[in-house]
Amino acid sequence: MRYMATYDLMETVRNTNQWLGASALAMASYPAFAMFPNPALAWMAAWGEVTERTFSRMVMKPDWNIPPFVGSNGQDRIVVEEVVMQRDFGDLLHFRVQGRTVPKRRVLLVAPMSGHYATLLRSTVISLLPDCDVFITDWHNARDIPVSAGKFDVEDYTLYLVDFLRELGPHTHVIAVCQPAPLALAATAYLAEEDPAAQPRSLTLIGGPIDPSAAPTEVTDFGHSVTMGQLEELMIQRVGFKYAGVGRMVYPGLLQLNSFISMNAETHFNAFKDQISRVASGDAHEHDKHNKFYDEYLAVMDMPAEFYLSTVDRIFKTGEIASNSFTVKGKKVDIGKITTVAVKTVEGSKDDISAPGQCIAALNLCTGLPDDKKASHVEEGAGHYGIFAGKSWRNNIRPLVLDFIDDNEEQTPPGHRKRGKPVNDPANMNVAV
Structure with missing residues (x-):
């Protein structure tokens, strides 16, 4: 109590x-x-x-407030949010563009469960919508989830991603931002062995701690400086009587x-x-x-205690992803089994949360993937937030990610977008949005 x-x-x-x-x-x-x-x-x-x-x-979930955008025919395209899959700890959310008839690149944005809502990626969603059919993992605030819903740890997170990818189908391109990058990699490896037909076509990992020991930061130093017992004693609390999740253990x-x-x-x-x-x-x-x-x-959400603790223990302390020893339900997930999914890493040279070197480690783990399916980019002068939502993302990283998707995409209509050209380039205006 x-x-x-x-x-x-x-x-x-x-x-x-x-x-x-x-x-x-x-x-x-x-x-x-x-x-x-x-x-x-x-x-x-x-x-x-x-x-x-x-x-x-601090106690309000921000609205998405996705503004309309102008299609190539000059008409406003209204964006509507719709839930595709509803689960206890998070939903698969789709941003449906009204009036869009031409198929787009199908993109799943994997949002972090690290204290903020998925709306933290609002600007990322807005920047991708003109070129992509965007889905996102919309995680719930743990204080609002009844204890009867059970636990939710890193393995459950991984299996949620597996289910979402199965729902979306094989023509999906995954963009995982920050904390979920190692789990998105694990989910892809899980599908490579268990359900190859459901694998995404590409996987872009942005500023994620694949190997936290590769470039230590304050975050990794803290993870190694405390024991799991100390962490549980200092950080974990029970939700109070005010919320539906009363009694649930959370990291507030x-x-x-x-x-x-x-x-x-x-x-x-x-x-x-x-x-x-x-x-x-x-x-x-x-x-x-x-x-x-x-x-x-300032809009923060509680994390399930088991998710927070297992992340610190298995991702940061023991480095299960970095050592390719991660397991789901007792079965090893071998990242070397990824042989067809193109993988790209993006890092910021001034990222003080996931420093350069942590994310690119994913490419070395993909031992079964040919070199022409691997890519990496380090954005000079960019911090953690800038590599997915700032000027660096808009001007430099986003075009590179779209090019990478196009290199591994079969369904993008011919002439929709040519490599290296901005979306508003006259040469790309011949297909209706």
Whole structure:
């Protein structure tokens, strides 16, 4: 019960700060105070507005809000979200483009279960939609999953990916971002041996810890500095009575958020200080750069305890993927069995979470794959976020990934897109979107 009490205490602290922010905003905005203008009241209202917004976002799942895009015939294409497969711990979500008749590259984006919702990849989805038929793994917040649903660890995650790929069929191209990269590799190897007909056509691994020991970071150092017993004692709590998952053991999102912020505490402090200043002077607005980033960054979800612990133990500590000794239900998953699925790795030279060297290790593990089916790219100057959602992704990495998909794609209509040319190139406008 002390774990449950700790969970509720964190929620109480969050709720109290949200209330303080709302109270400060309401008090400083009291109409009678307008008779006696005081700059301190403007700063108090600004602090309250930023504080209330900050702490309220921590318990809200962001909306996808995928905007329409203009097809090659000049018409807006509306994007609708639909659930293809519904499971206890996550859904297979499809972004259906209304009015699209020409088949596109079928892409499965494997989102991380690392404290943030799949909406963290919203900009990645938006950038791919004009060229691809996009699906994504939409993981659920563990606090909302009843204990009766059972456990969910790295093996269950891998089997979810296997089921999703079987549902999508063999003409699928997988893009795994960050934490799920080793498990996406394992799922592909599992299918190579158990169900070859369901294998994807290509697998792109972006900034994932395939071999964490290849290039140590603060994340890997922390994993090796604590024992599993210490980790369970310090990080795992029981969901409180407020949520449907009451009693479930989780790694709380608020605890993970604290870890995220502490890694760059000064940067975040300055960002919020500057935002309060902008609100006080009237220069801020609802959709400014600060709100756009932090509305997503602060929205955190709880992870099942068994998933978090098994990730640290089996991926980081014992390196089961790196040593090709990963097992699912007692059966070894041999990555060397991948012989037909093209594999590409993408890394950022300034990635401080999955440093260069960790992800490219996947290519050495694919011993049964010919060299012409392997590719790698290191983006100079790019950090972890930039390799899948920033300027580096949009301008450099995305075109390379699309080229890699085209090299291993049979269903893309002729003339839809030529290697190396942007989607809005006149030469590529002859096929209706």
